[in-house]
Amino acid sequence: MDDFRVPAGYIAEPLISWGDPLLPDAPNHDDSALQPASAQLLQMGDNNDGMSFFPITADHALLVVNNEYSNLHTLHAHDGSDMTVDDVLKDQYAHGVSVVEIRQHMPGGFWQYQPQAPLNRRITARTAMQFSGPAAGHAHLQTSDDPEGLQCLGTFGNCANGKTPWGTYLTCEENTNDYFAASRDFTPDAAQQRYGLNADDEYGRQWYRHDARFDLSLHPREANRFGWIVEFDPLDPDSVPVKRTALGRFSHENAALALTNDGRAVVYMGDDARGEHIYKFVSNRAYDPANPAANRNLLDEGTLYVARFDAEPGELHGRGQWLALTHGQNGLDQSSGFADQAEVLIFARLAATQVGGTTMDRPEWIAVHPQNGSVLCTLTNNRNRGVHDNQPAGGPNPRAENHYGQIVRWWPDSQDHASESFQWDLFVLAGNPTVHAGTPYAGSRNITADNMFNSPDGLAFDDHGRLWIQTDGNYSNTGDFAGMGNNQILCADPQTGEIRRFATGPIGCELTGATFSPDQRTLFVGVQHPGEDGLPSHFPNGGDSRPRSTIMMIRRVDGGVVGS
Template identity: 35%
Template structure:
């Protein structure tokens, strides 16, 4: 692929200082490397590394720290993959870190752009016009800032049934789908449904001449409709390329104004009732849809994350505030100022509207008439990720993170078992069950990057407590849950059932034992702990500087008895991210004793996760370009693959490099693993009208567009294979 390289200056690599509040998308979220805090807390070396030998580790720490910092200076690195091991499929050429202007993949792979912001989704939808955007047009077009990507096989008989019955999946077809979906999802399909979340909007990157202090009504309405998600049909052509089918009956948008059901224990509760909806059973829109997941019965779970930023004028002294002070909305104007044109975003008009956001939403992609449902039993927080696991007794666990600094990891276990023969019954499984929050303990030894843990009961739908559920964070506080370094996506291995948790970063994890700070409405320890072990991942030569955990890490959680119903678990840290050639990053990569010699790639800010069908973990990053100060990464976000079992456990290498200032989101495989999908979110963030991607856009468009892409191996091999 032809690429153009733009060399970036040190000034462009630095983020402004971090604030005390949660970092919101599109805002400065990384610290300056020069901010002084406390002395460095030396980390202990992993027990696993100690067992494998210290000599190579010491040699690695002595290497020059600038080895991998810039793509133009980096050298190709070998990858030593054990023949026949779980990671032996990963023979692709390592993509070097860089800041090229287009997506970069190994030489035997190709990239196709499938959908871009503004692409019409139906024959009737208008063509995109960047200078003439309205809510009505955007509601029929591919939304802004693509995030989560999920792939679903589309059997031909489902298509025929829907067409025959005028767009409705009847009970018979639903029963058959329930039987075949578990097998079909892991196999080849000529046609597929793909969901793409549209997380948030940025007026500066959407509208020419945008005035943030005074947006127009058309701009506000377009932004509202640019949220939510798209469901689209894709088809494979004769050349093995996926094509968007604009004529499909399955194509649809759910937006910031789409009617949704409130289900579960909060349905109809007094705390959910508003003047506009006195029943407390229906809400308009889902907001800030970030990561999510799939259910075993073939529905979508999409998560509302930073929903607080959309609301304004939150009262400071009433019941609604008390229930939300751990996740409070602005007390004055919102940044987007939607409240000027839509009163539901003005909480001075009805503060209980705020209770109706912050949930996991379920939607059936196979039923075009299905109404999205907010599953309140799974709690209210800044959800990211919704990974399902079936227990031996048939009950289903849903794992989810609360993506903010010092927040928690949750698990919901259904009351009733999954029934493959009754898909219709499964469609209400997530309304009853128990919600838990995780406490991570040290185990039998300190400072060894592993330990034990316990699931603490937050809520049981058999004994409903609306206030405790709306204030999920506050309830978890009282139970003594472990505050984590921004728990984002969570995935369950299809091979082992182990749970992998992406902890993206925490610039406020900067203290020594005994140090505290106020974060999100309560006092927390700012010192490292067993499961969040670093408080200084970049040191510019000053031994008294702390910068927090800038690069993040990945935790592996193993339920006792390999049972998702278990109330106890074991855990270990799979990866401490950073550049393995920079000693101050204090990295570790599974069981790899000498990461530099092994060819491990530098990585920062792990965000979204997915497993391939061999069980290898694939990681998308968010923010690594800006992490680490002037000797930080300075490289585009990307996709990385790492074996999690066998001798190559931890041999992490880069597969794809994204676009400047863009987050790479939603890694996903087709059922046969011969296609890989991901989203390029906010390309040229803040510069979308001066720098352009995709590079093949018509010059008349003159704006960068968040997009869905597909990657394939040129000879049709499974993703991960190297050249023949």
């Protein structure tokens, strides 16, 4: 099926799609894909992912949306194999973040986006930004274009997101290594290898051919300037985005915010790569709700930790510790290759290994329960689990060749997110009981033929504590994945463990970026890359149109709370 399906009693409509006009003088989307880069700069970005809702009044808001990457075969009239200068520029403008003004013109009705509204904004791979925090100005961030290491051009690979209590948006740079390649001989060192950098242009972006900063053989330090969390104020269209280096550099999936019992800010983060880690940051200073300006640099000073999950053999629960990634502690010093705290943060993956963090099955979204403070993280899959000696199966990652994924859950000791210890269990092991009955690959007891899924990715709680799970998995509907169909949204009860399928997306898409209006009566969901790998999708316009990533709005027909 090539549509977006919701349960009886619900209705779904598109809000905005890639290429829709956003800024003044923006042209309408051209299905021929012949529009130049200058048009894309003014239009909605591609492949919407994480997003947050910022209310202005009861019927007026901003929806801030990540544009993770582009689909070259739909962005261009050609197949993307031989990119021109303008093609690369167009691609760079399709990335980043879109800030979209929306209004609800009738109480209880759907929202509508507002073209040319004054707060609409595009942040792209070429937007001016700043570094802040312990790594700002460090030699590893200095380039010939920025010899002081304090300014940066652009953000891309923006996967998921976070929203701070002080009203700013956090956009998370994920697979930024995919955009770098080399025009001449380039041999990556150990740190560059750990961050996936090599001479090959594996995904055919070709940015290095027309934008020299992405050529590793010419500017190897440029790659260190990406893989961060970027903060900006969406209500101020002139605000300069800031890369918060205290939060560490890796493939950031999202940023889940919480407060400690004494009011300090906590950011939980997953590193979305096979065999990587789960992190948290705890600020030094407390959040001051009476003085928003005092919170603007709250994420520059604090402690970054990596998680270690402990368990008895065969157990799917246990204890855990947060290990500080602080220079001079836990073996992080000159003798282990870290000259200062900036190097610990710039090469956080290596530091996490040094202190003994647990390698995980691709940590993706993290969500904090709004009432009881438990924290959940999707571990989407890991074909390397049990293959490499440093990734033995066990604990929260119990299965080798894990192609279904699981969700790990933990409770901080003393119900305080500042605690450096926790207890954990597995909320669900995804699987297929119709194919693998009686084996670990059937999934946990709360998985049935009616709700089975693979590769949990997006994760969000609503205000009532219901857990919304979004998938980005194998949609072949054959073999190990028979009966699973297209990617989907599921709703779970964290207390009972019950999971129900809620909605399914069109052909070849993932569903991502769930966020709610404050009254919980509209659920916004992203349909990303429909028609992936050339599959025959024409979503959302049908006919012979090009598939377009789209934000969908879901409401109950009777106007009630979604999920109730």
